[in-house]
Amino acid sequence: MSDNPLEAAAAELTAEVGDRAAGWDVEGRLPEDLLRALGARGLLCAEVPAGYGGLGASSLHSGWFTAHAGALCSSLRSVMTSQGMAAWTIQRFGDRAQRAAYLGRLTSGDLAAVAFSEPAAGSDLSSVATTVRADGDDVVVNGEKVWITAAAYADLIVVVGELDGLGTAVVVPSDAEGVTIERVPHPSGCRAAGHSTVRLHDVRLPRSAVLGGGGVDLSMLVTTALAYGRISVAWGCVGILRAC
Template structure:
């Protein structure tokens, strides 16, 4: 396995974990990423392999079959998967968001029903918040859940749902008598239909879908937490994990760009010397390596603060996601620039990395939303 550049920010133990996760990625994911991107889908076998390695149960307690990773270890896993394929990492993100929500807010019966299946990979979860007219402004959600005896009747549409084409269980948010609530909806529930959203610009293999709920009857026991608990508590905490996962995944994507650029620049010769010998190329690679290391440090800080339960972890996660995602896009753009026409051709990975990097600036809080939020989270000067 090629040595990993820019890991001076990790302890020996953390670097060992990252190497372990990278070995899995380089065997089971990276060689197939371009193929999956062109096909626009992931084989279920890759998720089965991740489950067997304990990677789908990272945020699930051991008593429910999970791996109970530390948050830093979970972050390093997202980095490693992000090096290989952002589509796979995106599925890991939303699956982990569902696992985290059920672990934190679910009743004992709900945990017993769903967590072992999610940890073991029998089921994969998807996060269903966004709608055709409600993205960043989640308060505008139009889906409704109407009480009816021992059930809720769910109506509405969810859009841009990562892995919606194949997920087995969905964490769905809907208005419940004027209060937003969260519900766990299993795929085979009558009234739920799934419409694939193909040919996306980036993370093409993440299998996005639009979900339609038409008088979809779900048991009252499917509600997660209390009525009105959906947006601030359930969605808020899940989205925090999602931002954290995407931040680390962006580090991995940028790391992949750095390694690709180094390989190409050392092998490609122009004007009688390797491209790497040209100072302007060295400048680009220097900026890449610095961005990767700085983003990783911000992610480590966020993970350590989250582990400690520190209030500052909220701002730290926002900052990590903001810096890592915007940095990854610039690094990916420079990777294509270094590789020229080769970087634009689908036979290589550079163009896929650039497309995926743009998605990182949009999901789990767009760059502009992050800029507004971070400014508000900065402590006032004395």
């Protein structure tokens, strides 16, 4: 692809992955130093604008790079999809200060996950039961999320829940008090992608952790965030087909 700013990075990624993907799959873990190095180069969420420390890649070039990663290692591509979804959600719903703070972290080596699915809310995300309750200058988050890609590696988890009867996304540090992350044992595919159950028990955060202050229609919030993820997964599948 001519004039593609990610071609050199793709060649470097090929060399970095080499023949190690099968071993990562058996072990069920990606090298965290590799993930953080890719993140620090902006490659896990390549569409983040340069003003926030990203590469400012087009959707086409980012998709091409995602397909390349998918051809090398589906677990790595899954983490890339997760990071991209988190960045996309922050870009679309965060205010200026939140975009500067969080996107800067995601292009500097921090890793992120997005938590939608729950035990009773898989494809029907209108049934989300996670609550984000205002308490003075803070919010308190309670809920359980399942099959959360990359949560085992994440520094930040964008949690979708309900605040005052409307949808909201809140950025939760994975080491916050009340957060428990438990890896899914022996998943049948993408075994190194860090799929985990995330439990949130009275997790207290500053109100500034709520993207845009909350109050978003849940269906719009979910559709906007998932749109990026579905396109990214499709690009990854293109890569798998090319590698077959």
